[in-house]
Amino acid sequence: MKNLFTELEFYQVRKASEHTAGDAFMVQKDPESHRLLAVLSDGLGSGVKANILANMTASMAIKFADSYTDFVHYAQIIMNSLPVCRVRRIAYATFTVIDCHPDGFVQIVEQGNPPFILLRNGKAVKVPCREFAGDQDDYRKLRVSRFTAQPEDRIIFFSDGVTEAGMGSPKYPLGWRLSGCTAYTEEQVQNDTSISARRLARSIVQAALQLETGYQACDDITSGVLYFRTPRRTLLASGPPFSEKKDREYAEIIRRFDGTKIVSGGTSADIVARELKREIQTDLFRFKRSSLPPVSTLDGIDLVTEGILTLTEVLNLLEKKKRPVQQNAATLLCEHLLNSDLIHLLVGTRINQAHQDPSLPMELEIRRSLLRRIATVLEEHYLKEVTLEFI
Incomplete structure (x- = not known):
């Protein structure tokens, strides 16, 4: 892994009726150790309130992860710090945290966001994960995955604005869903095996946007991509x-x-x-x-x-x-x-x-x-x- 470079990029389109995105994306890279941290948080709803919730959550996650606190422990602290909406029974913010070490070891913790996709040799592969519950009587669970990245691997992660794109339409009554996004990313990589993280992240968001009526985003749409490759x-x-x-x-x-x-x-x-x-x-x-x-x-x-x-x-x-x-x-x-x-x-x-x-x-x-x-x-x-x- 010493000769590999990790390219990380994200792309975002905010909800059409809002001036502020309700998804937050934060990145931190240690210039000495080359450890890379990335957080995607989705605040409940949209607009300013969602933006504040998402940025607060992402900031906490970056600080906890950077402190080398136990991976599961800090994620549980974040989850338990976020209240649950009594009416909708969902968390006020969801999050995905990716901790990528220079030797290729990757840890990913997710709460509420759609599961990430790992593309290897152009195909999505299953990654074993463990689930951890929150406080007693809390339905929320953490998904924790650990694996070692290989050359040409891509990790794709996104907010539910991607998987729920087109929801209610005749072709996608339940939205694009994880299966639709997976098939799309596989096709993009197979058509261009050297596609950059920057281009792929933009392409995923634009494809999701095209499923929306009148190309108007009904929710914040955010996608991030990590690409492990020989340095350019x-x-x-x-x-x-x-x-x-x-x-x-x-x-x-x-x-x-x-x-x-x-x-x-x-x-x-x-x-x-x-x-x-x-x-x-x-x-x-x-x-x-x-x-x-x-x-x-x-x-x-x-x-x-x-x-x-x-x-x-x-x-x-x-x-x-x-x-x-x-x-x-x-x-x-x-x-x-x-x-x-x-x-x-x-x-x-x-x-x-x-x-x-x-x-x-x-x-x-x-x-x-x-x-x-x-x-x-x-x-x-x-x-x-x-x-x-x-x-």
Whole structure:
């Protein structure tokens, strides 16, 4: 398991009539031990009240799990802390907690949420679980599962907005149900064996939404996916080396890299092309309506873009977590980064005089600061493993 990376992503659509989601999703990764915790909580009802209940429950679960308290004990404390609605006889919040260790050992505790799905070799497999009861006369039970993940395993978990999608319709009178969601995820993985956690989570939610009348969500719909895989590696090189004597070394680092290669910056691309004796070709028509400079092609390099302007937009996209309507060089660069697991930033430290002009906008930061911020966002918001090398 040392050579495996755990990709975790979730996607959510809130109830159509609400401005706040009643499902809460929280993630925590220890940068030293690489232990990963994920919690999905579904608050009773929808809107602000459900949001408060779900976030309170998820926060408790993260704190208890991080403290290395006995797994079942802390889950029972959470369950017993949540009252039961006297009218509907259901808990004020349900939860799924996933505790993933770097050696591949996984513990999952569920209360009230639909059971998780473990896909192995493209098929759902049964995982033995134990049930634990709450206080006396409490019908609620905890489901606790423990297993060791294998390469290419996927864990799919969701709120009941997924399994109950389409409920009452002629085709799905009882909703999509766990069986429908299982069949769908199996089909998606079999059609694309390398589908990312990000794409699969979005696909599940969108498929559930399509079952709803008028594509209007009748409940909060949330899905999370963990994908255990061989790490996808990306090198992003930007900026020329501090000394011209380093140009050859700079180009060789890029050439020898095993993974996706991106060069951001005209001077950087010129150095690579010159040292590797290759030709750059600029595509002026691919994104002709974009406000950003065009992309270029260079043999052996997956993507070549302009530098500071494009990287600034990449940072904006990563921080805002939004999908722009129009594709451009920045969206392509973002896709490469988000589809990767291990990202190496090769940062040239030669001063580019064009960016020292005080008349230029303040957001055109010096390259080193900009790439440091991109690294921080990728690590903290997207759980990527990022290294920086200055040359």
